[in-house]
Amino acid sequence: MSAAPFGLVDPEVRAERRGRFWMRGLRSLGYGALIGLLITGLTGQSFWITMVHSMCIAVLCWFFIDLGRVPAARWKHRNAAAGSPEADSNWPGWPLMLVIVVIGSLLGFTIGGTLAEWLTGYSAPGYLRGSVRQTVALVLSSLVPALIITYWFYSREAIAGHEAAAQVAQRQAAENQLKLLESQLEPHMLFNTLANLRVLIGIDPARAQAMLDQLIAFLRATLNASRSASHPLDAEFARLRDYLALMELRMGERLQSRFELPEELAGLPLPPLLLQPLVENSIKHGLEPKVEGGRIEVSAARESGELVLRVRDTGVGLADKASDGTRFGLTQVRERLATLYGAQARLSLSACDDAEGGTLATIRLPLPAPGAPTPTPDATTR
Amino acid sequence: MKARALIAEDEPLLAANLQAELARLWPELDIAANVRHGAAAVESALELRPDVVFLDIRMPGMTGLEAAQALAEDWPDGAGPLPAIVFVTAYDQYALQAFEHSAVDYVLKPVQPERLAQTCSRVQAALKARQPNGQAPDRAAALEATLGQLRHLLGTPGIGTAGAATAAPKLGVIQASVGSAVHLVPIGEVLYFEAADKYVRVITAEREYLIRTALRELIPQLDETRFWQVHRGLVVRADAIATAVRDESGKVHLTLRGHKDKLVASRLYAHLFKAM
Numbered sequence: 001m002s003a004a005p006f007g008l009v010d011p012e013v014r015a016e017r018r019g020r021f022w023m024r025g026l027r028s029l030g031y032g033a034l035i036g037l038l039i040t041g042l043t044g045q046s047f048w049i050t051m052v053h054s055m056c057i058a059v060l061c062w063f064f065i066d067l068g069r070v071p072a073a074r075w076k077h078r079n080a081a082a083g084s085p086e087a088d089s090n091w092p093g094w095p096l097m098l099v100i101v102v103i104g105s106l107l108g109f110t111i112g113g114t115l116a117e118w119l120t121g122y123s124a125p126g127y128l129r130g131s132v133r134q135t136v137a138l139v140l141s142s143l144v145p146a147l148i149i150t151y152w153f154y155s156r157e158a159i160a161g162h163e164a165a166a167q168v169a170q171r172q173a174a175e176n177q178l179k180l181l182e183s184q185l186e187p188h189m190l191f192n193t194l195a196n197l198r199v200l201i202g203i204d205p206a207r208a209q210a211m212l213d214q215l216i217a218f219l220r221a222t223l224n225a226s227r228s229a230s231h232p233l234d235a236e237f238a239r240l241r242d243y244l245a246l247m248e249l250r251m252g253e254r255l256q257s258r259f260e261l262p263e264e265l266a267g268l269p270l271p272p273l274l275l276q277p278l279v280e281n282s283i284k285h286g287l288e289p290k291v292e293g294g295r296i297e298v299s300a301a302r303e304s305g306e307l308v309l310r311v312r313d314t315g316v317g318l319a320d321k322a323s324d325g326t327r328f329g330l331t332q333v334r335e336r337l338a339t340l341y342g343a344q345a346r347l348s349l350s351a352c353d354d355a356e357g358g359t360l361a362t363i364r365l366p367l368p369a370p371g372a373p374t375p376t377p378d379a380t381t382r
Numbered sequence: 383m384k385a386r387a388l389i390a391e392d393e394p395l396l397a398a399n400l401q402a403e404l405a406r407l408w409p410e411l412d413i414a415a416n417v418r419h420g421a422a423a424v425e426s427a428l429e430l431r432p433d434v435v436f437l438d439i440r441m442p443g444m445t446g447l448e449a450a451q452a453l454a455e456d457w458p459d460g461a462g463p464l465p466a467i468v469f470v471t472a473y474d475q476y477a478l479q480a481f482e483h484s485a486v487d488y489v490l491k492p493v494q495p496e497r498l499a500q501t502c503s504r505v506q507a508a509l510k511a512r513q514p515n516g517q518a519p520d521r522a523a524a525l526e527a528t529l530g531q532l533r534h535l536l537g538t539p540g541i542g543t544a545g546a547a548t549a550a551p552k553l554g555v556i557q558a559s560v561g562s563a564v565h566l567v568p569i570g571e572v573l574y575f576e577a578a579d580k581y582v583r584v585i586t587a588e589r590e591y592l593i594r595t596a597l598r599e600l601i602p603q604l605d606e607t608r609f610w611q612v613h614r615g616l617v618v619r620a621d622a623i624a625t626a627v628r629d630e631s632g633k634v635h636l637t638l639r640g641h642k643d644k645l646v647a648s649r650l651y652a653h654l655f656k657a658m
Contacts, residue, residue, distance in 0.1 A: 187472075187473040188440070188472050188473045188474070190473075191472035191473045191490075191491055191492070192393065192396075192472040192473075192491060194492055195393075195396055195472060195491035195492035195493070196393065196395050196396060197492075198399075198492040199395045199396060199398070199399040199492075200395065202399075249395070250393045250395070250396075251392070251393065252393070252394040252395075254392075254442075288440075288442060289442050289443070290442055290443075291418075291419050291421070291442045291443045293442075
């Protein structure tokens with residue numbers, strides 16, 4: 001993904017655009033020949049003279065229209081932010097383009113006609129020489145093909161552009177998916193958990209089995225998270241319990257956890273593992289770095305018509321600047337919220353001011369209206 | 383062979399297991415202490431003088447790597463050779479590569495008994511080589527080799543931290559609050575930075591400031607060609623250094639231009655001060 005420096009189009013892109021420009025010129029010559037053939041067939045005029053006229057006019061029409069397009073696009077997007085797709089665009093939009101097509105084809109018709117006259121010695125009827133009807137017919141004979149051909153070129157390139165954009169989007173989605181999976185199956189966590197499991201098998205097989213079940217439930221939920229759109233809030237809490245049980249085994253007395261889920265909220269739908277990155281951040285950036293460890297509290301509440309989910313820890317707090325890891329986790333949660341609930345959902349992160357300190361992450365979601373069927377978030381998240 | 387060991391691992395089950403496995407594989411090894419964090423590891427090691435330390439990389443407070451650095455810097459001269467260091471890690475993508483190129487040994491978690499046995503025999507060989515009857519120049523060479531390996535590991539970004547070390551933009555001024563005012567100190571006026579708990583002392587020719595940033599967060603924001611780290615808690619502006627004198631223990635004593643303070647560079651950074 002070679003991003004162009006601000007305000008400049010990437011040299012590769014420029015070379016490619018230049019190539020396409022000349023290809024359009026060549027094609028226009030071909031279309032000119034086709035029109036020439038058509039006119040010869042319809043009117044029975046001299047083949048060579050008509051061909052030269054038609055091709056001259058076609059190429060010059062193309063030249064003026066295609067050349068006029070770039071400054072027009074630049075003028076049109078003069079206020080676009082540097083580096084934005086608009087600023088790099090060479091398409092001024094249809095209204096402006098129509099004006100360019102009219103002017104360009106008139107110019108092309110006049111100058112191309114003069115050129116052909118000079119080449120063949122035959123003077124074609126101009127706008128000002130024949131009857132009004134003749135003039136209209138002549139203008140239309142260059143204007144209509146010019147419009148059609150412009151539209152044809154535009155849609156071809158628009159399709160190519162869309163395809164390229166779709167490919168980029170697909171690649172980014174795949175990369176994000178991979179990154180998400182990697183962050184949820186964080187290798188450090190996984191190997192440490194397995195190391196603990198290995199030890200437990202020797203000394204406490206029953207506990208090892210319980211731990212393995214928790215690991216299995218957590219892995220299954222992680223792998224399913226990107227596939228299913230929602231699960232009930234109590235299932236979300238159960239998965240967080242599994243995760244924290246694994247972490248408690250590893251961290252021993254350094255980690256305590258508390259959960260608070262009112263009965264009436266247990267069935268509300270929630271995107272799977274929405275809270276997982278927040279809990280993970282609390283562990284990774286709050287409690288793991290703290291020598292004496294601390295507590296993590298996950299709670300759900302109904303507050304003024306909203307579902308409020310809180311993840312609080314008594315860790316080292318926000319003083320340490322958020323590392324890349326934290327930001328990725330938070331961005332992930334924000335993106336999912338935006339996709340599913342739009343502006344109705346919010347995530348905020350704040351430092352806890354009480355004696356225990358630490359960090360509080362709060363998610364506010366719209367509550368489904370009472371009596372209404374529980375809405376299922378309609379999109380799976382990436 | 384008889385030897386004394388120290389284990390630093392924050393996860394209790396894994397710590398107990400490592401101790402049990404070592405007892406089985408190396409019965410004469412005396413595990414003098416088994417601690418849960420980096421600072422405790424340094425403290426007990428300086429007190430108990432073990433022959434070998436097993437350090438988990440990711441530990442709260444101070445990482446295993448930082449603990450190794452502190453040991454190398456603070457190990458007293460008369461206390462015998464620096465302990466052999468074995469790092470223990472679950473998964474650190476940056477570390478593994480660095481370890482591959484380094485003779486400091488490492489063990490991956492979950493710890494496999496065969497692999498740990500290999501480590502034990504390697505440590506035994508290293509300890510034998512530096513018995514008191516060994517040649518003094520050999521011991522100096524061995525110490526220098528260990529220091530070189532630590533330098534290499536410390537220079538590898540991302541080890542022991544959760545994420546990748548990203549290239550931070552360089553600071554032009556230090557913003558230090560003094561009472562209710564914020565003083566802007568041009569970076570070129572700073573003589574040196576010194577870590578003081580969670581703060582950093584910023585010393586200029588005229589005065590000193592205290593900023594609420596950990597030195598380890600500040601260092602990536604400094605131009606490393608202008609500011610040299612000479613100790614885990616000390617970063618000096620290179621062109622403010624007037625002279626450097628190395629003593630027998632390998633430490634380097636620095637004097638500054640236009641300032642009376644005398645600084646000491648640790649043996650880990652002594653290689654910076656060589657005549658051209």
